[in-house]
Structure formats: C-alpha cells, structure tokens
Amino acid sequence: MSELFRRIWYLIHRRRLDAELESDMEFHREMAARAGRRNFGNTLHLREQAREAWGWTWLDRLGQDLRFATRILARAPGFTLMAVLVLAIGIGVNVSAFSLFNMVALKRLPVRDPDSIVRLERRSPENQTDEVSYQSLLFYGRNAKTLSAVMGVLGVPPMEIDDDVQPTSASFVTPNYFSELGTPAAYGRLFDPTRDDWANDAAIVVLSYGLWQRRFGGESSIVGQTIHIDKKAVTVIGITPYAFASLGGQRPDIWLPIAQQPYFVEGSHVLTDSAVSSVRMWGRMGPGVTAKSAAQELLALTNELRRQHPKEIWDKEYIQIDPGGHLQVMQPDMYRIAAMVAVLTLLILAVACANLGGLLLARAVTREHEIGIRVAIGAGRGRIFRQLCTESLLLSMIGATAGLAMGYVVLRIALDRMDTPRWLSPMPDWRVMLFTFVVTLAAALFFGLAPALQIARQRQHKTIARQILVAAQVAASCVLLIVAGLLVRATHHALHSDPGFGYQQVLSIDPQLGRHGYTPAAAKAYLDQLQSRLRSTPGVRSVSLVSLPPMGHSQSSFSTDASGHSIEVYPNSVSPEFFQTMGIPLLVGRTFFAGEKNVVIVSQSFARQAWPAHDPVGQRIVNGDSSDIVIGVAGNARINAVNDDDATEEYWAAQPEDMPGMTIMASTGGAPDFLPPIAKSISENLDSRLFPEIRQLKTLYHERVSVVEQIAAIVSLIGMVAVLLAGVGIIGLVAFTVSQRTKEIAIRIALGAKRAQVLAAVLRQFAWPVAFGLVVGTGTAAAASRLLRKILFGVSNFDPAGYAAAIGVLVAIIALAALLPARRAFRLDLAKTLHFE
C-alpha cells in the first residue's frame, strides 16, 4: 500500500523529481567526463527510461494520445460530426431503454427502508393469484414473526364523489399503509394504525394531491369537511404528498381505511369471508430476516391456515416473496419483454457500430500517408494501435455524452406525456452512468478494434473486415425492420381485424353483487329484473350474462385434456343468449338451455385441435371429476385474451350459484352511448346501494390497441433509424470503394469493358455480405418473433407479408445506397484519370 502512495507522490511531484533526476544524471556525466569517458547515451531517452520506474508512463502516453486524437478529430469536423451523431443515436437509444428499466425495476421507492418491502402472493403448482383474503392477511399479520408489518390494499371499482358523473379511482388500505411507508401528509393527517382500525368509527378518507387540486381547487380547508363517496358521508382527514410513492405503482385518488369497507359497500362479506381473495398483500421483513427464513415461516403459517380452512387453501400452497420496493414488482413476462427490448436496442447499437467501423476503415485509407510517416519515424505497431484505440474511445465518449443527453430529453418528454408518479425522475443515477460507461467501452471496442488492428498492421486495403461490417449491418437492420414490420402489421391487424366478437355496440354492466353480499337467489332475482328492463329499453338488441366479461378485471386459463390433447383454454360461464349478444356465430350444434349441466360449447380452434377429423358435437371432455359433452362449436372469440390469436375458449352454462359473480352484457342497435345513463338509473331503482361498473367495450378495446400502436410506432421509428444508418454506411463504403479503384475502373473502361460489367465488378465485393446478412437477419428475426407471438395482436410470426415488406424495403435501400455512389464510376473523365500520377 505504501508503495502505491509513494507512486502517487511521485505522480504529484513529477516535475520537481524529473528535474532532480536530470541534475543527478548531469552530475554523473560531469564526473564521468573527468574520468575521461565521453560515450553518453541520449539523456532524454535515459531519463524517460528511469521515469518508467515510477509507473506513470501510461498516463503520459494517454495524455499525448488524447491530445493527438482531439487534434485529428478536430481536423475532420464532418467525419467527427457524423460519427458522433451515429454513436449518439446508437448509445442514446440504449441509455433511454435502460433508464426506463432502471426507473421501473431498479430504482428504490423513496419510502422508508424500501429494501425490506416485499410483495406477497399466493402460489401453488396449479394455481396462482395476486390476492389473498382479508382474514388470511390478518392471520399472517398477527403471526408472522419474520415480518415486521403486513400491509393490504383492497382495490375497488371507481367510486362516485358527491354527484360527479365521472367516477374516481379508489382503494381501501390497512391503516398502517402510510405509516409503514413513512409518508408525511401534505395537509391534515394520513391513517394512523393506532386510531383508524375500527369499523364503527366515523368514516374518514385521504385524498390524493392530484384529486385535491383538480376537484377541490387545492383549498386546505377541505381537511375536516364532509364529502359523500358512493352516497356515504365521510370526513376528509388529509392529503397525500405531491410526490407520493405508493406500493406497486397503484395510485388511486381516494384512500379509505379497509376496516370501513362494509360501510361503503353495504352487505359486503369481503372482510369476513375467507373464501374471497381480494386483498393485495405487502410485507416488511424484520431486521436481519432473509427471504428464505420468511418463506419458511409463511409456509408453516399457510399450512396452519389450511387446518383452519381446509377448503380455501390450495394443495401445496405457498406464499411467493418478491422484492417490492420498486415502482413495479417484476413478473417473468415483464422480464421477457425487457429482454426483447434490450435485444432490439442493442441491435441498433450494433448497426451504429458496424456503420462507424466501416467509416473508420474507409478513413484509414486516406490516413495511410500519415500512419506511414509515423511508422517511419519509429512508432511501433502497439503505439499506433493504442493511438487509434484512444481516438475511438474519445469518439465513443463524445457520442455517449450526446446519447446521455438524448436519453434524458426523450424520457423527460415521455414522462411528461404519460401520467407517471411525480417522484420519478429521468435524471441519470449511478446505475445509468455505469451502464453508459460500459456501453461506451463496448461500442468503442466494437467499432474501433477491427479498424485499429488492420491499420496498425497496415492492411488498410483488405476487404474482409469491410465485408464483415456490411454483413453485420445488414443482418442487424434486417432483424429490426422485420420486427418493426411485424409490429406494424400487428397493429393494423388489431385495428382492422375482428377479435371474434362484436365490441362496437356492446356494454358491460358489472353490479358486483357478490361484493355486496347477495345470495345466489337474490342475485338471480336482481339480474332477471335488470335484464328484462334492459331488454324492454328501445334500441337494445340483446342482453345476456357472463362470468368473465371481455377485457374485464380478471382472466383465467387452465389446461384441459380432450382426446389426448392438452389444450390451454380460457373458460367462461354464460347465459344462453351470450353468443347472440356478442355476435359470436354458433357454427355447429346449439346453444345452452338456461342452467343446463354437463354440457359445453367450445371454440372452433378447440375443436380443430382436439378432434381434427371428427364431428366435435357429442364428444366428451373430462375435467377432474366432471365430464362434459360438447353440444356446439362457436366461432373463435378472444374474449379474455385479445392479444393472443391462439386463444381457445370453452363455455359452460351459468349455474344458479354463479349468479352473484355475473356481469350483464348488452348490445345495442346503434351507437351504445345512450345506454349507460339508462342502465344506471334502472340499477339505482332496483337497489340504490349498488354502483354498477358500466363500461363500453369499444373504449376498452381501443385503449388496449393504442398501447400496441404506440409500441409499433416506436419500434418502427427505431427500425427506420437503423435502416437509414445502414443506408448511409453503405453509401459511404461504396463511394469509398469506387474512389479507391478509380484507376482500375478507368483502365477497364478504356479497354472497352461495358459499364454494367464495371459496376458489377465494383459491387461484387458487397453482394456476398449483403446476401449473408439478409439470411442471418431473417433467421434471427424468425426465431425472435416467436417470443413476440403472444403480444402480437393475432398476427402470425411467420407473416409472409411482414417479412416480404421488410426485406423488400431493406434491399431497395441497400440497392439505392450502392448505386448512388457507384454511378460516379460512369462519369469518370478517362483521360484525366489515366494521366493522373
């Protein structure tokens, strides 16, 4: 260690120490001269050698190299600008993507001790849900010693404030929610676990900062006032802070104490019925507790719960523990999407680097003279190589700085446009900086290494490196273009294709009878009345019931066995008129009778998979201990998986005990906009305690599609950027090749070669790499798009039109990029060229 300090001391005092060394050697020389010796070496060289012992020579050289590189780059501003631009795009795209991932999955929430917050979810080998029953939550909270706190969030449909037309988002939370997060109130107070856990106290509410501003004009006098939520009087006790960080990124505008849920949702058994899982559970691990020991304890507690409620706890159930102190609790499929985005953005970087590598190689030929002189006056290969690497690194760093700035601007704009939590900041933190640094080094290595090696060995004229770079560029742009093409097609498909059911004129009305404690009989009476009144409303065409409405809050899927095939199905329970309401054709057989048992209707895709050669009607499907007979085949309808073209449906007739969970679907003759207010008033008449959630499928569908549209737009943009980069790169390379071979071309033409032959000779060296790049790129895209399959709205991953369009565009651009500069070969002034030199 002390040697290191001495070295640093030498570095700091190197000027003085160098002077002392010089004086020593001068003295030595004087003495030697007296003794009659005169053959001294080069003092400067000797001193340099002696200084090497201090171990800082590399720093001196680096300084020299950097100064030299700066001069070289400054002398070619056009090239430098181009290179920095290319790199800024390549690095900027990656930095933006990583920053986004960082904000979502890596940055800690600005709450108290975010590292110990965990998300707790029920899992078993067969089942999974992200919610537990309130009773289980209380049980875990009381008994888990490894958890210092258990928090719960009960999400509910939007609620009405006073007489607002537009409902407001709301959640019920355990009273320790805010205190565990260490959230201070912007005004008034937030929930206090010692005061707000009693169901019978006067109802209280906490409002979000945004709602307070929008709805209540930011008046601090609102605290203490009484407002009405779903017609229930409630006192505002406080406002959450402006930059409030909540768990799981859920930010409702109304926060209510969970103990008072029955007051707002009359007749609800959610808090007492241990069969209803509807609370999201979060925990805080005690100090020094590992996830493993917590998991063990929770497993023991789950087993204890099973003894108390054998029916409610699954076989082999356990509680899955995930880190919860980030904006998003990452699920495996989110990681898959993140990985896909990472691959795409890295491809952009690859295109940018390959492009720049080509430019550097071309430049190397013009620098041949300069490098030659440097070699001639004694610079070794290693020194030249190091110099070139320094140049690349300098370029890369300038590019990265620009890229970092670009990433910040892009995210700033994106965050402003989206409704994101206020605490999120696109400012790069140390992770983003580290990432940028690594990407910068990798980029410098990738675009600078091959040219530097070639140049240092003075093999500038070899074509193989250029060919590899062209192939890499073409392959990477090919992948990007194809993926972009598929996504554009997918969007198109999503916007203009039929999901298999009518959504333009359909309304879903979810009265949430179960949550209000309706018995099956009461639910049936209510639904019958509501349905018949809707039917008698002019303009209403068809009304029916469904347990899992399209684009609803929950989906379900399981795999079933039909004649030896395992088929993943989306199950649903429906009333007989459902197919008519939704406009789903019954292709074969008949629909149900009301409440019919042991019969199913399957989708066409199901029938095709299970009985490709037989008549599906009359076939038997065994599901555990029940066995059902197929009575009909309906058209494919992606009711619970709009994004998944492979979705397969299986329908059962709704049974009396299903009634509390049913949603009403109503289709209209014209535009359905007239119906929601009518449905609302009918419902109010039937039971004023209910606040049905009325949604238009059209709106829901367009919301879903717009997400894919945006993704497709971004990916297309990225794809086009990549193709433009590749095009510019190829223009540069071909122009360079033509200028390099001017003499040869002139001689050929002078000797009578046809212009086309000359053109072919010039371009031949690029034909193989382009073909190779296209093949590799197409193959890679085909493999990668299998991953995309599930998020593509029903487009085939081998969609020939998408591929053909992408490859066509790419080939056209490459051809254009090659022919533009190659035309120069035709305009050669033969005499002048041949007389030159």
Next chain:
Amino acid sequence: MPMTIMPKSGMPPGALPMLILRVLNSGSLHGYAIAQRIHVLSSEVLAVEEGLLYPTLQKILVKGWVTADWGTSETGRKVRFYRLTPDGRKQLKAELSGYDRVTQAIQDVLRTA
C-alpha cells in the same frame, strides 16, 4: 513489479539492486559514487552503465528501500545522496541470504555434476 535488468558488463541479471543496496549499507552516496564503488569493489569487473543505474535507483526509490537527500559532492556541486532506509536494510538482508543460498546451490551442482 518485476525487475528487468539485462545482463551487461558481466552483471548477472537482478544483481544490481542488491549491489546498490550493499554499497549504500556503509553510508549514503550519490549516483556516480555508487557506480564507482561497485566498479572498484568488483576489481573493475562490473561496470554500471548510466542507463541501468538510474532506472534501477528509481525503482528502489519507489519501493521505499532508499531515500534521496540533497548534499554537496566532493566537487562542491549540489547533488542527491541516496541513503538506505530500514526497509532497504531488511530487503538487503533477505536478498543476501537468498543470493547465498542460490550461489551455494549452483556451486554444488557445478562441483558434483
């Protein structure tokens, strides 16, 4: 940091640092005097070149085995005198015993083989 000293003027590789330490053991000397002393003590067999002496001295300085102080030479010039540090003394002892062992071993081989 490995020392790379080319055999020159009959100097076995790696021996120079040890010789410098040895001649400094009896008192501080300036650079030229170190070279002279080694030359004289070796009965003029070993000549220490400038190009070898100063890099080696710098290495030893960085290692902390010697320090340099200003003094006045016999010709009245201001010059740096190199002095052994306690670390240097330890190093010298270690190198000498190591060297003895190695030469003894080489002698054994030469005598018996």
